[in-house]
Amino acid sequence: MSSPFALLSLIVALPFLGMLFVLTARDEGAVKGRNAFNVCIFTIIANIILIWRIFMILNEKSRELQLLEKFSWLSTPNINIVLGVDTLSLLLILAVHLAVLIGLSGVRNNLYKQKSLMVFTLLFLSMVTGFFVAADIFSFYLFFEAMLVPLFMIIGMFGEVKKQDLIYRFFLYNFIGALILFSATMLIYHHQGSTTLEAVSRLPLKGGIGFYVWGAVCLSFLSRIPIWPFHYWISSINSGIRNPLAFVITALMPLTAIYGFIRFLPPHFSSGIDNYVVWMNIIGVITMVFIALIGFINKDAQYKIFSYITVYYIMYLLGIFTNDEVIVFNIGYSLFGFIIVISALEVLSGYIIHKEEEAESTSRGFLCRARKLSFVYSFMTLAAVGLPVSAVFVNNFLILSKLLGTNIKMGMLLVFALVIAGMTLLQELFRLKDDDKSCRLGKSDDISLPWFWFMLFMTFILLMSFVKPLWFVISE
C-alpha cells in the first residue's frame, strides 16, 4: 500500500518545520518562552492528528511495512530512502508524541532556555519519528544517529550533575555504538545488495560475517539500553536531569534500541546470533535484579523511576529475544501504555521535586494535602506496578508467560525484579502520602485544574487502552 499525500514524510517533516517556526519566534519580554512553547504544542497536536489519520488507513492486522514512500538518494551506489510503517511502529510514534506532550506539560512555566529546549525537542521528535518510519538500513542508521544531536544538546543544557564528565561519556559510548552499527550496515549492504529493513532480518549471514554483524548490531543497540555494565553512565545521566521534559526524552532512548532489535533480529535465530541471545538473556536478567535492588535502596525519586523504567525495558528486550511475532506485537501494545505512564510519573515527580526545592521543605506527606496531585500520582503508580488500568497489564501477562514458558528459572528472577521495581514505586508513593508535620507544602501547591484535566485525559487513554489497545482506530 502506498502512502497518500506522502503522509509519512509529512509526520517527519512537520516537527522539523515547527522547529524552524520556533527558531523565528520572538522570545523576550512578556512572551519569553510562551511563543516557542505554544508552537511546539501546536506542532505536536497537529502531528498526532496526522498519525491518527494514518492509523485509519493502515491495515492493523498486517505485519508488513505499509504506506511505503521511496526516494532515490544515490545512483552509484544505488541507495534509496524508503519509509514505511506497521501498527507497531505507528503505535510507538504516537506514544512518543504523547510522552513529549506530557513532558511539555511539566515545563510550561519554565523560563530557563525554554526556546532552545523547544527547538531541540522538536528536532528530536522529527528524528525519532524518522527513525520509526525508516524502512531501509541507511535512513534507519541516519535517524538513529541524528537523534543524538538534540539529545546531546538537551543533556548538555539540563543534565546538572557532573556535566562535563557525563557528556563526555554520553558522546563516547554513542560514538562507539554508531561506528559499530555503521560498519555492520556497510557489511549488510555489501552482502545484501538490497537496502530494505525487512530484508535484513532474512539475510543468510553465516560464519564469521554473521558473527560480526550480529555482534555489532547487538552492541550498538545495547549501548543505548542501561544494561549491565553500561547502566552506570545512563543512570548517572538520568538521575542528574531535573528538567522533566529532558528526562522524558532521555528515557525514550532505550525505546529506540528496543525497536532496533525488533527490526533487525531475524525470524529464526541462526548460529551467528543465538550465542549473543543467550548471553544477552543472562546479562539482561542480572541487570534487572541488580537495578531493581539498587532502586529499592536509593532515596532519590528520580533514580527510583529510572530503575523501574530500566527493569521494564529489559523485560521487553527479553520478550523480543523469545523471537515470537505475536509477543513482539504485544510488546508494542504494552510499550504504548508504559511510555505514557513513565512520562506522567516523571513529570509529576519533577513537579514535586521542584515544589520541594522552592519551599525548602520535605515532600513527605505532600500528597495528603494536594488532592488532585495525589489522585493522578496514585493512579499512575498503580498503573505502573501492573494493576489493570492500562494495556501494560494484559500484554505483560502474555510477555511474562512466554518468558516463563521458555525458561522458568529466568522467568522467576524476572518476576522477582518486577516485584522489587513495583515495590520501589509504591515505597515512594507512600513516602509522599505519609503525613509529616514538617512538610511546608500545602493545598495551594497542588497542581492546577487544567493540568489535572490534562492528566485525567491521559488516564482516560490508559483506561481505554486496557479495554482495547487500538480503541481510537475507526477503520475505513
Add this chain to the structure above:
Amino acid sequence: MVFLLVNRNKRRRLWPILMLGLLVVLSVLFFEHYRLLSDKTMAYQWLSYEELQARFIITSDVLLGKALQILLPLTIAMLYLNLISKREEYPLNAGNIMLLCLAAFILMFSSQDFIQLMAGSCCFSILGFYLINENTAKNKFIFYNFIAEMAIFTALAIVYAKTGDVRLNTLDAFVRNGWHKDLVSILLIIGVLMKSGMFLFQNQLLDLQKLSFNRMLYGALFVAPLSGLVLYVKLHPLFLISQYTTPILYGILCCTAVLSLLGMLFQDNIKAKILYFYMLFFAFALFEIHRAPENFVAQVIPMLPSVLLVGWGLMLASVSASDEVYVSQMGGFARALHWNLLLTLFVTAVFIGSVLQIENTWMVWSFAGVSLFALAAILHAVYLGKNNADEKVTALLRNAGWLYAIPILAGSAVSFYALNTWQAPLFWGMLGGFVCLWLLLPQKLVNLFAENESLQENDWQSTLYRLIIVSPLRLLGRILWLAVDFVVIERSIIGTLSGSMEFLENGFNRLQTQSGKNYLILTLVGIALLLLNIGIYVHE
C-alpha cells in the same frame, strides 16, 4: 461511576441517600426479574489477539443470583452505616467504592477466563486502596495485595505458557500434565492466603482497626478476603495438583485459628477483636471451600450476614461508650446499655442459627466453639463485671440510637426467620451454653494482657519481615551499589579504560616528538606493515 463525578463536599448527606435509594430500587428490580434471566450470558469480545481470545462475560447463573441475594442487602446495610457513621468524613466516596466492589465481585464471579478473573481481583486491590483512608493501613494493604497479585499473575502466566489457553474450563489439561505443579500451586496458595489475611499475612487485615467502623467492617469482610475466596473457588483444580498444598493450607489455617482465638481474647481493642473474629471466619471459609468449592455459595456466603451482624453488635458497645475502643476500659455496661445487650445477644443467636445450617463436620463445631467462647468472654468483659470506664464515659453511656438499632434488629429478625434453625433443640442448647459461658467466664480473662504494651501495640510481624526480608534486600542492594557500581565499574572498568586511553595518548604523543629514536621506530613500523601486506598478497 456516575456518583464519582459528584462533588463530595456539597450536599454531603443527600447524595449518599440518593445512592442508597437507587440501590434499594435496583435490588428490588433484581429480585423481581432475576429468575426470568436464568442463565443468560452477556459477552463482549474484549481481546482478540492471535494467541489470546478473552471475553468479558457477565452471566446470570443461579449461583451468582444466590450470592447476590445476600450481597445486595449487605451492601445496602453498609451504605446505610456510611450514612449514619459520625466518623465518616466522605460517605459518598465510601459508598462509591462499596458499589464498585459489588461490581468487581460480579466481574470475578462471572469470569470464565484468567484475564477477567485477574482484572476483577486487581480491581478489589485498587478499590481497597481507595477505601482505606489511613496511610499505614493503606501501605500494608497495597504491599500485601500487590505481592499476592504478582504471585497469582505469575502462576497463571505459567499455566497459560503451557496450555496456551486462558479459559478456566481448560485447567484440566494443565492438571493432567502437571507442569511445574508445585510452583504453580504454592504461588496460588500464597496469593490467596495473602489476600485473605491469614496467619503470616494478617497485618493488612488487622491494620484496618485504624479506620472508622463502617470502612473497617466493609474492608475486612468484602474487599481483599472475599476476592481471595473467589480466586480459590475459580482456580480450585490448580490448588490440588501439588501434594504440598493441603498441608501448607491446613497448617496456616490452624495457626490462624489459634491466633484469632488469642487475638479475640487478649487484644484490648474491640476493633481488633472484631477483625480477629473475621479472620477466624475466613480461615473456616477457606477450609470449607478447600473441601468443596460449592460450599462458597452454599455455606460461606449465607453466613456473611450473621458474621457482619456480630461485628455490628460489638460496634454498638463502642458507639454507646463515647467511641471507647478498649475493652479494659469498659465493663458493667449491662444496666446502662440493656437494649444494646439484648440486640447483641439476638445477633449471637442469629450467628448460632447460621452455623447450624452448615453441614455437620468437626470443623464447623470447632469454629462455632472457638467463636462462641471468645464472644462470650468479650461480651462478659463489656457488659458484666466491674465498670472500668472513666466517669465521663459512664455518665454519657446511652443505648445506641434507633438509627443503629432498627437496622440491626430488622436484619437479625429477617436472618433469623430465613435461617429457620430456631426450631432445632440443638439451637436452644447452643444458645443456652453460650449464655452460661457469658455469665460464668471471669472478666479478668479478657483483660489479662490489657496492660502489656508490647503485646497490644508492637507490630511483631512487620518487625520480623523487616528483619528477615527487607533488611537483607537492602543490604544486598547497598553492596551491589557500592561494591559493584562504584568499585568494580566506576573505579576498575571505567578507571582502567580511562587509564589505557591516557597511556595510548601519551605513547603517541611521545612518538610524535622530534628524535632519531622515534623516527627509527615509525620507519620500522611502516616497513613491517608493508612486508605484512606483501605477505598476504603472496599467500592469496
